[in-house]
Amino acid sequence: MKNLFLSLVALFIASTLASAQTGVFKAGAFAQDISPEDLPISINGNMKDGKATMVHDRIHARCIVLDDGITKLALVVCDSCMIPREVFDAAKKTVAEKIGIPATNILCSATHTHSAPTSTGVFQSEPEKDYPAFLSKKISLGIIEAHNRMVPAQIGWGVGSDPTQVFNRRWFIKPGMMNTNPFGETSDKVIMNPGYQNARVEKSAGPTDPEVSILSLKTKEGKHIALLANYSLHYVGGYPAISADYFGAFAEQIGILLDADRSFVGIMSNGTSGDVNNVNFAGMPPGRREPGEQIRVVASSVAKAAHKALGNIKYKNHVSLASEQKEIPLGVRLPSKADLERATDILTKANKTVLDTMPEIYARETVLLSKFPPQVPAIIQVMRIGELGICAIPCEVFTDIGLEIKRKSPLKPTFTISLANGYNGYLPTPEHHKLGGYETWRARSSYLETEASVKITSTLMGLLEKVKK
């Protein structure tokens, strides 16, 4: 009798331990509308500010919450060009207070649509109508709703490919044919977006990453809850109104291909696309496109690749989750005294509120950057979902860097979400800094030290080793 009692106790302890280790895996998702309520509103992504007077298609903070029985993770992808750290931090704080998911277990990012309200000052656009505070609140509401919707789930991931929609936009220019850059120099070796079949350029200056990484969530009964994808394409563009660009169109397309119901949340996150766009400058210009036509072409192509990859997924009833982050100091390329004097001189001569020329616009950026501290803190984060690795970098990350992370990561597969947890401008490699070109030109859109990518990649590798099982 006593033996039976002891073995029952042992059995109870063993089963309790087992359920604590495996638990019930749960997932929930929600697409929170973040469209501005008050129009017109500033939209950014260009050298001059734009004003949206209408909503073409509604924009969202697309949220997923996962729970392995011990650890909860939240992933959010917002239809915005870039979102500053303060907006994300405030949302994370609310979520931590209300539902207990620690801020370090939340990954928030922006897609880089160029048709969304300005959330941080960049070039001649500034946030207005309290949109950043509105956005922050909506992100927290989205995560909380995704958390409310959690149900026992199956999970799987995979990698597809679509090489047809990505082109490196930086091109080597022939010796002696470089124009003067906004700082009055002719030392740049590459030019961004040279135009179709430009006789002055030789070849593109970097690779592309054709991978379409996917993470799929289904209920125990097999109903699709959400699909998070990752593709390294800067954006497509084409609407002068509020729009989620191809990122939103992908979400819709993949839902159609999966025959999913209205509660399904499709998500496209931005991979490492700092130097990659959708224009094939080696080819001939395409014929006339209707507004939004190219967005639909790209979304449909990438959604088909994601759908194909889904066919090879082996779903699991449980995976363990982990998250780690580190805040690292990164140096700022501060302007010199001579740079500042030149900039002040240009602005004095220009003497206008809306600047027209590139030297004027970059002169303004030089003055603004001269007030930056010598170092800024940046959140570098990784998540492990089963054997899948996800890296998060608060920059517009060059494709070379994403490919290196995929190659070196101890977790296979791994992908990187750009513009995550804050905004610290473009992230070229030190080699690309030497080549110059738009993405390296010092502005609030490109100000980190030239070695920043080396420091970030090495930090990520340390964090990936830490979360590795």
Ligand SMILES: [Zn+2]
């Ligand atoms: Zn950009």
